[in-house]
Amino acid sequence: xxxxxxxxxxxxxxxxxxxxxxxxxxxxxxxxxxxxxxxxxxxxxxxxxxxxxxxxxxxxxxxxxxxxxxxxxxxxxxxxxxxxxxxxxxxxxxxxxxxxxxxxxxxxxxxxxxxxxxxxxxxxxxxxxxxxxxxxxxxxxxxxxxxxxxxxxxxxxxxxxxxxxxxxxxxxxxxxxxxxxxxxxxxxxxxxxxxxxxxxxxxxxxxxxxxxxxxxxxxxxxxxxxxxxxxxxxxxxxxxxxxxxxxxxxxxxxxxxxxxxxxxxxxx
Amino acid sequence: xxxxxxxxxxxxxxxxxxxxxxxxxxxxxxxxxxxxxxxxxxxxxxxxxxxxxxxxxxxxxxxxxxxxxxxxxxxxxxxxxxxxxxxxxxxxxxxxxxxxxxxxxxxxxxxxxxxxxxxxxxxxxxxxxxxxxxxxxxxxxxxxxxxxxxxxxxxxxxxxxxxxxxxxxxxxxxxxxxxxxxxxxxxxxxxxxxxxxxx
Numbered sequence: 348x349x350x351x352x353x354x355x356x357x358x359x360x361x362x363x364x365x366x367x368x369x370x371x372x373x374x375x376x377x378x379x380x381x382x383x384x385x386x387x388x389x390x391x392x393x394x395x396x397x398x399x400x401x402x403x404x405x406x407x408x409x410x411x412x413x414x415x416x417x418x419x420x421x422x423x424x425x426x427x428x429x430x431x432x433x434x435x436x437x438x439x440x441x442x443x444x445x446x447x448x449x450x451x452x453x454x455x456x457x458x459x460x461x462x463x464x465x466x467x468x469x470x471x472x473x474x475x476x477x478x479x480x481x482x483x484x485x486x487x488x489x490x491x492x493x494x495x496x497x498x499x500x501x502x503x504x505x506x507x508x509x510x511x512x513x514x515x516x517x518x519x520x521x522x523x524x525x526x527x528x529x530x531x532x533x534x535x536x537x538x539x540x541x542x543x544x545x546x547x548x549x550x551x552x553x554x555x556x557x558x559x560x561x562x563x564x565x566x567x568x569x570x571x572x573x574x575x576x577x578x579x580x581x582x583x584x585x586x587x588x589x590x591x592x593x594x595x596x597x598x599x600x601x602x603x604x605x606x607x608x609x610x611x612x613x614x615x
Numbered sequence: 616x617x618x619x620x621x622x623x624x625x626x627x628x629x630x631x632x633x634x635x636x637x638x639x640x641x642x643x644x645x646x647x648x649x650x651x652x653x654x655x656x657x658x659x660x661x662x663x664x665x666x667x668x669x670x671x672x673x674x675x676x677x678x679x680x681x682x683x684x685x686x687x688x689x690x691x692x693x694x695x696x697x698x699x700x701x702x703x704x705x706x707x708x709x710x711x712x713x714x715x716x717x718x719x720x721x722x723x724x725x726x727x728x729x730x731x732x733x734x735x736x737x738x739x740x741x742x743x744x745x746x747x748x749x750x751x752x753x754x755x756x757x758x759x760x761x762x763x764x765x766x767x768x769x770x771x772x773x774x775x776x777x778x779x780x781x782x783x784x785x786x787x788x789x790x791x792x793x794x795x796x797x798x799x800x801x802x803x804x805x806x807x808x809x810x811x812x813x814x
Contacts, residue, residue: 417790458755508756582755585727592814593720595807596791603790604782611781 418533418543418606426535430598433540437587445580452581459503460578465514466495466502470556475517479525484515516612520549524613533602541605643745643765644738646772650683651733651749658728676722685773686714688766692775693788697796705801712808717784719812730754743767 420426449457469492476484491507491514499506508514523545524530531544542550554560559575562568594600654676657663663672690710691698701709737748744766751759764776776785795804 454755505756589720589723592723593716594791595788595804595811596794599791599794600787603787607782607786608780 416606416610418530418602420533420602422532422534426533426602427598429535429537430601432537433535434597436538441577441580442584445577445584448577449581449584454582457578457581460574461582462495462499462505463502464575464578465505466492466499467558470558471519471553472515472517474556475519475522475553476515478519478522479517481515481517484517487512488515518549519552520546520609521613523549530606530609533606535598535602541601543606543609546609643740643763643772644735644747646683646765647747647749647763647774648735650679653679654725655728655733658725673722673726676725677718680718680721683774684717685766685768685775686710686717688773688775689717689785690714692785694792695789697792697801701801705805709805709808712805712812713788715812716808745772 469488473485473488473492476482476488491512494507494510494512495502495505498504520543528545530546534542534544534547536542536547559571562571590600590604591597657672657675657679660672662668663675687710690706690713693713694701694709698706731754732752734750734752735747736750739746744764747763747765749761749763751761753759759780761780762778763774764778765772765774767773776783778784792804795807
């Protein structure tokens, strides 16, 4: 009896949060953020402003440097060395292993494994939504987690996305940025790849909330992260190759792609 | 009677699933959609699937892309502040080489097409500038947000940038170009471009 009551409350919360979102959609169609309406309006005006900025730099002779934000890279020589190391690591170890894994494990299963790990990382997203004051995000994340953990068979199936419960991918690096922390400088870690000083601190902090940290002494504890990385790589084979193929300087291309993607996530 | 009720519920669910926001497609969206549809038709055409037809297929894609992309504007924006210092001849050669590279990159991307859905989610127009929001849904059910940036010229909309998952193509190349220009010269950059297009 108690359990039915709990399910009922959860269902109501889900409906309320979905309602709040859809009513917001009709007023400001292009604001990507799910939050308070004031936030939406603010975002909308930023977007209009950015479009206008583009139109002022119209003339042929005028230089176009406006939106190009770049990350400081004082460690470039070391970063480049690690970039080369990671490049070799990818082509000589990770890619062959992931390709073998891909031939053995069907894609449907690999997507399920990805879903499982994504669902498991819910506490990180939930906490950082709260840290940033995104309460609707936190509620929707909770709904998604509960739906996927139950109906989605422990997170293997991403039912939440199918029924339009959105994911709010927040991490501590983004939280720090929201509170005004700059990226400091770019770091290309061996094994882990592109990051900044701020985001490295973020990842380290998020580890305290990450359930994978608390697997304890079970035999599978050390393998779980490895499986996650291998599985992700198998689903993204070819991405790095095409970045390299399109780039004049792959190191700079990767640095910039990482940073631009980060900026867009922080803005969301 | 009961059957009708179920159909009604199904329709309602479908309508709810489509979202409540007003759906209106403007001219910039139509331009992007027209080109995208053409390209999808080419890459899904069984008659062109044959590896022997690769050249013809790529040529057809190229023609469709040319109808949408403003290579000169992309080149100007990617070269940033170095653009104004170039002679007409240098600009011409640069547009040609860089355009080729962009085209090839784009064609490589769309050639990997395997039934992804393309959904048009929004549009903003501000005078001569417009942005078209697109969501590409892969079979693995991941969503890739793409924003096309367009500019109107000669009564037509032309794309001058593509922002994929927050990464602007033009900004990415501008960062690379200014890095190369700072460390070597325009000639050095042209040499790298030539090497790249010969690959």
